Amino acid sequence: MAVRLPLGFEIAGVTAGLKASGKPDLGLVYSPYPLAWALTSTDNLVKAPCVSRNRSRYTSRAAVRGIVVNSGNANCATGERGIWDNEDMAGAVAAALALARVQDMLTASTGVIGEPLPVDRIRQAVPALTGALGDDSGAFADAILTTDTAPKQVAATVDGGGRILGIAKGSGMIHPNMATMLAFILTDVDVSQDALRAMWPGIVERTFNQITVDGDTSTNDMAIVLSSRQLAADVHAFADALEEVAGKLARKIARDGEGAEHLLSVRVTGARTGPEARDAARTVAGSALVKTAVHGADPNWGRILAAIGRSSAISDLANLRIALQGVTVYQGVARPFDRQALSERLRAEEILIEVDLAAGESVGEAWGCDLSPAYVRINADYTT
Amino acid sequence: MAVRLPLGFEIAGVTAGLKASGKPDLGLVYSPYPLAWALTSTDNLVKAPCVSRNRSRYTSRAAVRGIVVNSGNANCATGERGIWDNEDMAGAVAAALALARVQDMLTASTGVIGEPLPVDRIRQAVPALTGALGDDSGAFADAILTTDTAPKQVAATVDGGGRILGIAKGSGMIHPNMATMLAFILTDVDVSQDALRAMWPGIVERTFNQITVDGDTSTNDMAIVLSSRQLAADVHAFADALEEVAGKLARKIARDGEGAEHLLSVRVTGARTGPEARDAARTVAGSALVKTAVHGADPNWGRILAAIGRSSAISDLANLRIALQGVTVYQGVARPFDRQALSERLRAEEILIEVDLAAGESVGEAWGCDLSPAYVRINADYTT
Secondary structure, three states, rough: OOOOOOOOOOOEEEEOOOOOOOOOOOOEEEEEEEEEEEEEEOOOOOOHHHHHHHHHHHOOOOOEEEEEEOOOOOOOOOOOOOOOOOOOHHHHHHHHHHOHHHHEEEEEOOOOOOOOOOHHHHHHHHHHHHHOOEOHHHHHHHOOOOOOOOOOEEEEOOOOOOOOOEEEEOOOOOOOOOOOOOOEEEEEEEEEEEEHHHHHHHHHOOOHHOOOOOOOOOEEEEEEEEEEEEEOOOHHHHHHHHHHHHHHHHHHHOOOOOOOOOOOEEEEEEEOOOHHHHHHHHHHHOOHHHHHHHHHHOOOOHHHHHHHOOOOOOOOOOOOEEEEEEEEEOOOOOOOOOHHHHHHHHHOEEEEEEEOOOOEEEEEEEEEOOOHHHHHHHHOOOOO | OOOOOOOOOOEEEEEEOOOOOOOOOOOEEEEEEEEEEEEEEEEOOOOOOHHHHHHHHHOOOOOOEEEEEEEEEEEOOOOOHHHHHHHHHHHHHHHOOOOOOHEEEEEEEEEEEEOOOHHHHHHHHHHHHHHHHOOOOOHHHHHOOOOOOEEEEEEEOEEEEEEEEEEEEOOOOOOOOOOOOOOEEEEEOOOOOHHHHHHHHHHHHOOOHHHHHOOOOOOOEEEEEEEEEOOOOHHHHHHHHOOOOOOOOHHHHHHHHOOOOOEEEEEEEEEEHHHEEEHHHHHHHHOHHHHHHHHHHOOHHHHHHHHHOOOOOOOOOOOEEEEEEEEEEEEEEEEOOHHHHHHOOOOOOOEEEEEEOOOOOEEEEEEEEEHHHHHHHHHHHOOO
């Protein structure tokens, strides 16, 4: 996929030999300019060294120059060695690019937990990696994948010519807050670091934190936005475009959930508060029983109702409404519907569940996927 | 299975025609004596009428005379009609037994949500049901099953000759607090209602609330203990025996989780508090990635570590220890182990995961099962 890069970025992806499959596994985003940046990362108590290192850099508020990402190995739970291996990965790239400080290069790793990172292979691949720097965002998008079935890129433009390009990987261990998910969003819009950091957590809250594949959260997740600040634009227009890119990436990740055949969108209206709306939507999207029903094209709205009931949202049960693919199946009581026809409509690639809690004015959305036998097969056999 | 009933109880199970399979679906526990009782029931905001009715009776603190249970239909989300149908079910049995008050008969329903209860069939079956009252606990155990593959009975005796008999059903929508799970525990031990109600929530907290199959919680769950108070016994010995029965039933439910091939036991030590230990154990037992790894006999301890990290438990990560089937695989860092040999040991029917959080003295246990393609098949096709 050819996507025009925002100004002030170079990008690359190569094969370092970390994956048994021999697929690309080392990616790099680089800028000759100091980059304004914003970060959200995993809440898991167990954090990979890349997450801790980026967080520490984040606190310093200094600009960065890029990020090096490997797939095939999470370099997590690898002890003190993992910390030095992570530092080595950054150092090798910083040296090849003649950066003033190794700290200017961020890191990210994704893959199996608990295996030592073969950092020698990464070091050996760094000359090829920096040599490949150019405008092929697809090579980077390929290099960060693990069990994803497709690369994930989303682009948008902002009035005035500014660009936003988002690149992400899923696809298991996906759950709020921040799943085994990496998202890198590049922009040339001139937004200040303060403004970027002010808008980013809210955008992540409504997008990446609203997708769930299996309820497991990872040790390595991060979503980063990097700006080269080359082109002026209205900050509100930029924020809207950034949220659009993040939302589309989030839905791509959910759609490509391990073993998934359907994208499941849950729209909750009538909640007392936004957090209650989002929690209700997430609980429905994350329910194993709802997910298996979607897989079976089964209009089993009782499971949706039960999931809402165990969420934190207060609802008016006498007026609560549930619709599947636009067909109201419950409103205080069961509504008659053509089960056969609705089951047919549940075979669509995108499934929409709408819930009106009838308790207020707030809305929220979440995205997930069906739970299939393929999910089990993929995960029953990941390391051995 | 022939189990001697505690004194002062009669029991029955018959076929009322609520299940398409034609299997038994209507059960009754009855006592000629006023029964002391204790109840825990679902926290789901959406509650079936049977749950609300029993709770209301519970608040009155009056004794009861028994409970009528149907399977094949949860009579939940069935509107006002569901309330009257539930009342009718109790009324038909109370009339047949010539009880002074219909409120003396508790109710429980389990099965599909949102379909009207065919209460006429239940009414027609009540003479056969009350006529069948006797000592065949197996007939009752069969009549309360849904997707369970086996009936679940556990018996214990208390010094002095007192008996405890527990009968339960699983097996999907199993999660704290109180899953699609019904548990009825009968005893002839003379324990006061106050003592029973004081000990029961703690026992449930450590047993039924520590099992998880799929993270979904139901609208109909309850665990009830009924005492005919015929035989004297030490109250502490009774509490121990009651916890043993509840724990064994809980493990039977987890082992019979939908599609499960393994019972997964998680023992957490070294936690700062009991609730943290239990939460960590539950989080590991409930992780889709841990469950699929167990299904695949894959010693993927990184997923266990990641699950602990997203639980509420504080741990000392440098000293945290993980053992699989008695083999230490992680202690601050990865420990070498024979992957092939351990994978073989993970093919056992019971899988033990031990985690030492190295942060305190508290312990906790949880039980679950593997996640298999069969779970998906069972649930993708439950109503249609």
